[in-house]
Amino acid sequence: MNLLEQVKTLIYKDVVLEWRSKYAINSILLYVVSTVFVCYQSFKSVDTIVWNTLFWIILLFAAINAMSRSFIQETGPRQLYYYSIVSPKAIILAKIIYNSVLMILLSSTAFIIYNLIFNSQAENLAVYCLAILLGSISFATVFTMVAGISAKAGNNSTIMAILSFPVIIPLLIVLITLSQNAVNGGSIATNWADIAVLLAINIVTIAISLLLFPYLWRD
Amino acid sequence: MRKRWWKILGVVMVASTIIGGLLGPVPVLPILNETIRNVYFHVPMWFTMMVLYLISLVYSIKYLNTGKREYDFMAVEAVNTGIVFCACGLMTGMLWANITWGTPWTNDPQLNGAAIATLMYLAYLVLRNALEEEQKRAKISAIYNIFAFPIMIVLIYILPKMNDSLHPGSGGNSTFGDLDMDNYMRPVFYTAVIGWILIGCWIATLRYRIRIIEDKRNSF
Numbered sequence: 001m002n003l004l005e006q007v008k009t010l011i012y013k014d015v016v017l018e019w020r021s022k023y024a025i026n027s028i029l030l031y032v033v034s035t036v037f038v039c040y041q042s043f044k045s046v047d048t049i050v051w052n053t054l055f056w057i058i059l060l061f062a063a064i065n066a067m068s069r070s071f072i073q074e075t076g077p078r079q080l081y082y083y084s085i086v087s088p089k090a091i092i093l094a095k096i097i098y099n100s101v102l103m104i105l106l107s108s109t110a111f112i113i114y115n116l117i118f119n120s121q122a123e124n125l126a127v128y129c130l131a132i133l134l135g136s137i138s139f140a141t142v143f144t145m146v147a148g149i150s151a152k153a154g155n156n157s158t159i160m161a162i163l164s165f166p167v168i169i170p171l172l173i174v175l176i177t178l179s180q181n182a183v184n185g186g187s188i189a190t191n192w193a194d195i196a197v198l199l200a201i202n203i204v205t206i207a208i209s210l211l212l213f214p215y216l217w218r219d
Numbered sequence: 220m221r222k223r224w225w226k227i228l229g230v231v232m233v234a235s236t237i238i239g240g241l242l243g244p245v246p247v248l249p250i251l252n253e254t255i256r257n258v259y260f261h262v263p264m265w266f267t268m269m270v271l272y273l274i275s276l277v278y279s280i281k282y283l284n285t286g287k288r289e290y291d292f293m294a295v296e297a298v299n300t301g302i303v304f305c306a307c308g309l310m311t312g313m314l315w316a317n318i319t320w321g322t323p324w325t326n327d328p329q330l331n332g333a334a335i336a337t338l339m340y341l342a343y344l345v346l347r348n349a350l351e352e353e354q355k356r357a358k359i360s361a362i363y364n365i366f367a368f369p370i371m372i373v374l375i376y377i378l379p380k381m382n383d384s385l386h387p388g389s390g391g392n393s394t395f396g397d398l399d400m401d402n403y404m405r406p407v408f409y410t411a412v413i414g415w416i417l418i419g420c421w422i423a424t425l426r427y428r429i430r431i432i433e434d435k436r437n438s439f
Contacts, residue, residue, distance in 0.1 A: 152359050153349050
């Protein structure tokens with residue numbers, strides 16, 4: 001099998017495993033919905049800056065919770081089995097793609113519920129949705145690699161948090177700036193710089209993950 | 220003597236910039252006044268930190284390629300020393316900001332970027348403590364080190380240039396070199412930068428050698 005087929009098979013495996021249990025997806029969706037409700041109960045009404053920032057913070061914690069489980073199944077004998085039949089590059093690529101799709105699903109659900117409960121304040125919805133799309137992919141690329149590292153360190157949730165927060169902060173700053181511009185009604189043309197930085201960081205992160213994961217994987 | 224010359228050079232350079240920097244003439248500028256002398260001490264700290272983190276990155280890559288534990292020792296000691304220089308850079312910067320901006324800390328992308336980059340390297344050290352097994356610790360921390368480096372570059376060099384900032388050299392501001400330094404200051408400044416980088420490397424190599432000795436003693 002070449003790399004592409006391996007990636008496809010691995011993603012298919014992840015989707016099937018997820019679909020059989022539905023535990024992860026349901027629990028994380030419930031987590032998002034209840035967090036939004038807790039925020040609504042405590043804030044009642046918010047201004048635009050808080051509205052935007054709060055959404056990203058909810059999404060950040062949901063993403064950390066969802067992604068930290070990425071490599072929970074790939075331990076012990078099963079890891080050895082994968083190691084003997086597929087290339088490590090295929091594994092990390094498949095995980096990144098699967099996590100991106102999961103994050104897009106998660107964040108769009110969160111956005112719909114958030115908009116229903118708090119009144120929507122985004123003037124330029126298209127740019128805001130673009131920010132969410134880019135944000136989901138960025139969270140997935142960064143957290144997948146960090147989850148791989150923290151899985152090797154014994155899947156400790158504290159380790160996951162301290163390793164990923166400093167790495168995600170630059171992305172989060174750019175995302176919040178971009179979405180704040182969307183809230184104020186800025187168009188895509190005026191936000192090119194932010195979008196370009198996000199894309200560049202994503203490409204660099206994916207490239208480094210592809211380079212480093214083979215070392216991480218080999219025990 | 221053959222290997223020692225750069226250490227002596229570093230000491231001489233730093234000593235001469237301390238004397239030349241504190242006693243030499245500086246241009247008279249509003250707000251800054253005499254505090255412009257801090258440019259000899261604040262800026263070299265960050266250059267030294269960058270060089271040390273770069274050394275750490277190189278040795279992490281070397282470790283992954285060869286698996287020699289000496290490379291891992293060098294990588295971690297470079298980070299340890301880099302964090303000390305980062306702390307010195309933050310402190311001299313806060314002193315300076317307190318006088319020129321009126322407050323030691325402002326919500327400024329350059330300042331926050333530097334602080335978050337420090338958190339990243341502290342996380343690297345915590346990750347090392349979390350792993351018991353020696354080889355695993357060396358490998359996984361090397362991976363995190365390489366992974367974090369480009370993000371650190373974004374934090375310190377790219378983001379501050381995109382946002383509004385008070386800090387010279389970011390947010391469209393000019394650097395000190397362009398505007399405020401006169402022809403006396405420039406050579407002193409460059410001497411300070413090179414001197415502090417040499418001192419930083421010296422400290423890192425000393426710590427590396429201590430670690431090697433400790434390691435030898437523990438292995439018997």
